[in-house]
Amino acid sequence: MIDAVAAEWLKLRTVRSTYWIVGLAFATLLLGSAMALSGVSGWDSLPPERRVRFQAVPMEQVIAPIVQLSLAVLAVLAITSEYATGLIRATVTAAPRRWTVLAAKASVLAAVTLVAGTAIVFAMFFLGRLIVGDRPMPGHTSPIPEEIPRLIAATVTITVVALFGLGLGAVLRSTAGALSVLFGFVFVLPPIVGLVLPEPWDARVAAFLPPGLADGLAGTVADPVLSPLAAGLVLAGYVVISLGAGVFALTRRDC
């Protein structure tokens, strides 16, 4: 298993696309900073009575879906590129216990996305605070320790979405297929649910989708559908079910 992990780590480091994708994820910091700067200048031009109602979602939350999706691309490609090129046959010929291949990929990607995700989320948070400065902007004034659970939840969700993508890739064997499903879960469904479903079902369903789960895990929602523990279990469920299905597909089907 150590050999398998070392091999997957080497695989990840020896293709250029890895650096592009991680670079893209970090580039969201620029995007977030630019948006924060424009938000701040908007704030500065407002009369005080309107500043009270100023809506300013923290930037790490705004960029979260992009970070989730870009790092998930890394995870999806880790398996689907092997199917696309046929390399998977060489991989399982070298490692006939196929579950170890997926387990090794999952370990390496969990580590990479946790490190990159933590770096991006925390950097965005502090950049945001730096840009807001001492302005009493709603949502940007709480003491930093209070924000830590929310930041950790955002990081964990990034890794969960990536591992979910890895499992999807193993099942679907197709980059486009896995990315479409991920895109649906991260970008498309969350806003649609609010539009299509009647109350209270919109909130109930949204709580089970990645953005809602991040909030649920952080425990920052006023009247939560899921407790932090329940949200954590649902997030774990995403990983266990998709990777479980991935292992099943990888071991049962011909390669």
Added chain:
Amino acid sequence: MIELRELTKRYGTKVAVDHLSFEVKPGQVTGFLGPNGAGKSTSMRAVLGLDAPTSGEALVGGRRYATFRRPLHEVGALLDAGAVHPARTALDHLRCLGRSNGIGRRRAEQVLELAGIAEVGRRRVGGFSLGMRQRLGIAAALLGDPKVLLFDEPVNGLDLDGVRWIRELLRGFAAEGRTVLISSHLMSEMELVADRLLIVGRGRLIADTTVEELAERYQRGVIVRTPQPERLAAALEAVGARVVAEPDGRLAVRGVDAVKIGDLAAEGGIPVYEVTRRGATLEEAYLQLTAESVEFGGAAA
């Protein structure tokens, strides 16, 4: 040693391999020969555990491939030379494969050298020609210095130099006592390298033979040119030979060998201008064998 026992593989309703049994022994090059779609690749994939048999089994050294912990040390395989990530360099590709079996960079560099592509080791595989990819695939098969080698169509895409190189490589491995199985759909490739031939058609074993046996079995007599064909034919038929006059006047003789024909002609004082053993080419013998299997299968279906 590689062993197939009643191996059957069905894809849906299509039978790719049909109760195929054979053994591939160490110390010789075994050619696995058959037309496209005869089940060669499927059999090899079953040996490597890539395809699960519908029934029967495929064993390496008496074990199922899946039971090997570090299989690259046991079996080296070249199935599809295109199965590489184009963005990775040749050396990195080999390091990635080797690493999962505890094989390090030094060995990866060695096999690159062995395969004659050391100077392109740091180039991305995407830019490789088919021949270079083939050499990379062979390098990958050699990573663990395995005792058993399986190569599916190894000369595909190789130039003449490459073909000669792989022929010598395979013969060398067999001489070292390794088990070598190579597949091809071309008899001409096998003639020069294989000690033993396994000929398959429609998923079944048609012949388990050697190059010499096959030539022997399909030889078509001796051709004799003489100015007195009637007399020579009578003399030959008197000792039990079957003689047929060819359209050009030469005699096709079966049942006696060239030495006997020469002796009989000398005894009878019959001049002989030419005595030639006419073997069917191996290509013809092989085509005949596989055509029979195709006709048989066609009639049965």
